[in-house]
Amino acid sequence: MESKQIAGLVLYFEAEESTAADLIGSACERSLDLIRDLWGLEPPQECRVYVMTSWSRFLFHAAPWPWRVYLALTLPLRFARIQKVWAMAGGWALRYGRRHAIGIKPPRLLREIDATLRERVFVRREVEEAVEHNTCHELVHACSDHLRLPTWLHEGLAMVTVDHLAGRPTVKSETLQTLAGESAGTQAQARFGHPSSAPDNLVRLAVRGYWITRYLAETQPALLREQIAQQQPREVLEAALAARLELEPEEFWRRIDGIERSYFEAALTHEEP
16 A cells, blocks of 8 residues: 655555545645634644545554454454445544544545435535545544534534535535424434434434534634634533523523524525525
């Protein structure tokens, strides 16, 4: 496997995937600049990026030797889940102690994934652009992993950063409608980070994270960056966000969906010709 340095990262790829490596390497450079500018975050000290053509090669090559033994012993217990994730994933982020590893499928493999869930959320895009977006998304996760952010913000930061990389919204505007009539159970899942694996819940939780984060980023440009820099516990961070919105902490999850829906629905109506 070949490797090269990209903006402080190490990019690994097979020789026949050099074109995909160039695409992913360029996306790494542009994404890291955005992540610094938007959120003030830097990549981990040890971060590997792979042109991912095999889940087993990615898992084991990225892992330090002690972890490889653990992976081999536990693989039978994980095999079914790994196969399921592989069929759906365009990108994959792992952490082995201090080492972060990101796997990105090249265009030829991205065309083969089950894109059912993605098509419910994302605006259609060319496969090469999707590879760039996946790279950016997973890099945001790697750069923010140490912050232990709540699930909604962990996903929301990644999705909003991809918008900036693309220069346009990448999430379908109609997903705003999934925020109507949220149940208390779904609110708790988004807040405490215990999402059900049911497809509808996965879509809803990703969409909520995106629209909340995008709303905060557009209406309070410096707010998220300021709060992230303080590396606060979830409860403190969400209380600070609520206070800036002139809400009591217990009101945040009761009212935030209505606030952001009203804001974006008005903006979308204004944009219509």
